Amino acid sequence: EPEVTQTPSHQVTQMGQEVILRCVPISNHLYFYWYRQILGQKVEFLVSFYNNEISEKSEIFDDQFSVERPDGSNFTLKIRSTKLEDSAMYFCASSGRPSSGYTFGSGTRLTVV
Amino acid sequence: KQEVTQIPAALSVPEGENLVLNCSFTDSAIYNLQWFRQDPGKGLTSLLLIQSSQREQTSGRLNASLDKSSGRSTLYIAASQPGDSATYLCAVGLSNTGNQFYFGTGTSLTVIP
Numbered sequence: 262e263p264e265v266t267q268t269p270s271h272q273v274t275q276m277g278q279e280v281i282l283r284c285v286p287i288s289n290h291l292y293f294y295w296y297r298q299i300l301g302q303k304v305e306f307l308v309s310f311y312n313n314e315i316s317e318k319s320e321i322f323d324d325q326f327s328v329e330r331p332d333g334s335n336f337t338l339k340i341r342s343t344k345l346e347d348s349a350m351y352f353c354a355s356s357g358r359p360s361s362g363y364t365f366g367s368g369t370r371l372t373v374v
Numbered sequence: 375k376q377e378v379t380q381i382p383a384a385l386s387v388p389e390g391e392n393l394v395l396n397c398s399f400t401d402s403a404i405y406n407l408q409w410f411r412q413d414p415g416k417g418l419t420s421l422l423l424i425q426s427s428q429r430e431q432t433s434g435r436l437n438a439s440l441d442k443s444s445g446r447s448t449l450y451i452a453a454s455q456p457g458d459s460a461t462y463l464c465a466v467g468l469s470n471t472g473n474q475f476y477f478g479t480g481t482s483l484t485v486i487p
Binding site: 267294296303304305306309316317319350352354359360361362363364365366367368370 | 405406408410415416417418419420423425463465467469471473474475476477478479480
């Protein structure tokens with residue numbers, strides 16, 4: 262069964278550093294998403310991406326965050342200057358069409374120290 | 375804003391028991407609803423997807439129902455097994471434009487051998 266692949270599985274970074282989280286969505290999917298889950302809390306929406314542009318973003322997704330689909334297969338989330346409160350599990354998801362639901366990756370655990 | 379609540383927050387049952395997990399949402403104008411399973415520290419595995427026009431979906435020992443007008447969905451697990459122990463999340467999508475899912479708070483299920 263097709264999978265969404267995320268790398269790395271765990272990343273530790275110092276506060277103020279830039280991080281890039283990588284995702285390879287399912288190849289024929291058109292909609293891409295990033296979510297995050299702070300330990301013990303709900304899964305929260307960050308951003309959705311369709312047709313090479315952001316279609317929706319949450320209040321969390323401020324100027325420190327950006328997304329890119331650089332080469333037609335990867336989908337990346339960049340955090341420019343990490344803060345302690347950015348520590349969370351970050352999930353990438355993709356969808357072929359809105360009615361087909363999401364497929365999630367296994368996540369990247371980001372720890373900011 | 376859509377609020378999604380799951381009751382109970384935690385549930386412990388003996389192996390073999392049938393059980394029901396509940397999900398409620400405040401805005402009944404949903405497009406679809408998806409149930410996920412999350413193992414500790416892991417990603418989200420899709421279990422069942424229900425479109426707004428459907429009343430229920432079944433997969434093996436799992437059955438999910440949807441009552442849009444009352445803002446409720448249930449996940450029924452038959453003949454529970456220790457391997458079913460996980461957190462179960464429901465998520466609702468509001469539109470056919472592929473935008474965000476709103477996640478519930480989750481139910482942590484423990485099946486005791």
